Amino acid sequence: MPLDYMRQAIAMALENVRNGGGPFAAVIVKNGALIATGANRVTTSHDPTAHAEVVAIREACKRLQSFQLDHCDLYTTCEPCPMCLGAIYWARPQRVFFGAEAGDAAQAGFDDVFIYKQIETVRQKRSIPFLTLMREEALECFRVWKEKPDRVVY
Numbered sequence: 566m567p568l569d570y571m572r573q574a575i576a577m578a579l580e581n582v583r584n585g586g587g588p589f590a591a592v593i594v595k596n597g598a599l600i601a602t603g604a605n606r607v608t609t610s611h612d613p614t615a616h617a618e619v620v621a622i623r624e625a626c627k628r629l630q631s632f633q634l635d636h637c638d639l640y641t642t643c644e645p646c647p648m649c650l651g652a653i654y655w656a657r658p659q660r661v662f663f664g665a666e667a668g669d670a671a672q673a674g675f676d677d678v679f680i681y682k683q684i685e686t687v688r689q690k691r692s693i694p695f696l697t698l699m700r701e702e703a704l705e706c707f708r709v710w711k712e713k714p715d716r717v718v719y
Contacts, residue, residue: 570594570640571664577604578617578642585609588673591621591641593634593658600637601625617641618649622656632719634658643670646677647684655719 570592577590587605594600603620607613618641626632637658643665645653653661667677688695710716 566597567638567640567662570599570638571642571662573602574617574640574642575664577602581605587617587675589617589642591617591639593621593625593637593639595625595629595634595637600628614648616646616649618645619652622652626656632656638662643667643675646670646675647680 574590574592577592578588581590581604582588586609587607589605591603592599593602601621601624603617603622603624605617606615606620618639621639621641622634625634625637632655634656639653639658639661641649641661641663644663644667645661646667670676671678683691683693
């Protein structure tokens with residue numbers, strides 16, 4: 566069955582390329598049932614966050630009425646980029662299966678090594694400036710959150 570889900574993701578990615586999208590797709594399965602799919606929509610929706618994994622995670626969470634993918638497997642056509650990796654860890658699926666590796670994507674023009682390097686770079690030396698602004702006032706958001714007795718911890 567896992568091979569069938571990966572085949573489905575690959576077929577979706579190929580179709581997405583034919584329709585003007587990127588060569589990536591993802592499938593999310595829970596207890597052997599297909600929950601959601603997603604294809605890369607970055608260029609077609611003008612949304613840099615519309616990677617296949619993120620699209621699939623959003624749809625799966627919506628269908629499951631949960632912000633976590635408990636007992637779910639994610640099948641994706643390529644090793645996730647740093648953004649998708651973060652989204653995957655926040656969603657907490659039980660496993661991730663991927664087809665192509667990051668190096669394969671880089672050879673096709675999708676090189677995310679520069680992002681990994683930026684993550685490791687101290688904030689003051691990143692290529693895009695990250696500047697602290699109104700920190701003390703912003704800390705009030707956390708104070709109020711910590712005092713909220715019915716907050717949903719995630």
